[in-house]
Amino acid sequence: MPRTDHRGGTVDPTRFRTLLGRFASGVTVITYPGPDGVRGLTVNAFASVSLRPPLVLVSVDRASRAGRALGAVPFTVNILAAGQRDLAVHFAGGRRLSEVAWRGDGGGRRLAGCLAYVDCEPWSRHDGGDHVLVLGLVTGTAIGTGAPLLFYQGGFTAIADFPTEDHDRHP
Incomplete structure (x- = not known):
């Protein structure tokens, strides 16, 4: 059933979710310290925000443990x-998994074998509806x-014919 948003528009949540599935995104695991060791969650809502200062954004379900912890750790x-x-x-x-491999650097929060790592200190938290x-x-x-590992239409995939070497960078 369509819902009315705060501006009066209507959006069918199922159709909206299907539409969002048409956008391929990278897959990340956000790791952070918890009371019993390092915790993590798979997130595909990750974006760069600013170069100066260098800021990134992650969107996390507010009802999750990570939703309550991130922004403070x-x-x-x-x-x-x-x-x-399998890691995702x-x-x-x-x-x-019976065992998760970790890298020795990055304050104990880096997973082994990833394409890249971004270590962060909390900057700010903002309301994002249910996130x-x-x-x-x-x-x-x-x-x-x-x-990269990609998420598309509810499943994981990869880029076919991805170059194995760093590809040309634009100036």
């Missing part, structure tokens, strides 16, 4: 590689190579 955005589907499923609450928008001040990065 440092976090890392782990950008997943094409072969890391693990941190999305699906089939659990909270968390801005992080970038404090560290690492960049790898390879093809």
Whole structure:
């Protein structure tokens, strides 16, 4: 059933979700310190916000543990590689892995084998309806190579014919 938003428009939530599925996005795992060790969650709503200062944004369900914690603790955005589907499923609450491999750098929050890492300190939190928008001040990065893991139409995929070397960069 369509819902009326605060401006009077109507949007069918099922149709809107289907529409959003037509937008391919990268897949990240956000890791952060919890009371019993490092916690994480799979997120595809990640974006750059500013170069000066360097800021990124993640959108997290406000009812989740991460939705309550992020904005108060440092976090890392782990950008997943094409072969890391099982890791994405693990941190999305699906089939659990018996072991998760970690990198030694990044304050203990970097997952092994990712394409890139963005370490952040909390900058601000904003209302995003049923989600909270968390801005992080970038404090560290690492960049790898390879093809990204993508999320499209409710499933994981990869780019076909992705170059194995860094491709040409535009000035």
